[in-house]
Amino acid sequence: MDIQKVLCQVNGVKSSGKQFSAFCPAHEDKHRSLSIKEVDGKILIHCFAGCTFKEIVEATGLSPKDFFEERGNVY
Numbered sequence: 001m002d003i004q005k006v007l008c009q010v011n012g013v014k015s016s017g018k019q020f021s022a023f024c025p026a027h028e029d030k031h032r033s034l035s036i037k038e039v040d041g042k043i044l045i046h047c048f049a050g051c052t053f054k055e056i057v058e059a060t061g062l063s064p065k066d067f068f069e070e071r072g073n074v075y
Contacts, residue, residue, distance in 0.1 A: 003038045006045070006067070009060035010034060025059035026051035043067040 003020075007013050010022040012032055024034040024047045033049040034056070045056055045067070057064050 003036065003043055006036060006043050006060065006062065009062060010036070024049060024051055024056065026055040041068065 007020060007022070010025055012021075012023040013036075014021050014032065018037060020036040021032040022034045022036060023029040023032055026047065027049055029049065033047050035044075035046045035048070037044050043066075045053065047056060053064070057067070
C-alpha cells in the first residue's frame with residue numbers, strides 16, 4: 001500500500017517528517033485530529049477524537065486491506 005493513496009482520500013494534510021496529520025473524514029473535524037504514518041508496510045491511522053478504524057476506512061472509500069502491504073494471499 002502506498003501512503004499517498006490514503007493521503008489523497010483525506011483533506012488538510014500536513015507533514016511532519018514521515019508522519020502526517022489531516023482532518024478526519026469520519027467526523028466533522030476542524031482541528032486535524034487524524035494521524036497517519038507508514039510502518040513496516042502498514043498504514044497506521046489514529047483519530048484523536050475517537051473514531052474507529054472501521055469508521056475512518058469507510059469514510060475514505062478504501063477497504064481495510066488497502067492499509068496493509070500485500071504478501072502473497074495473506075495481509
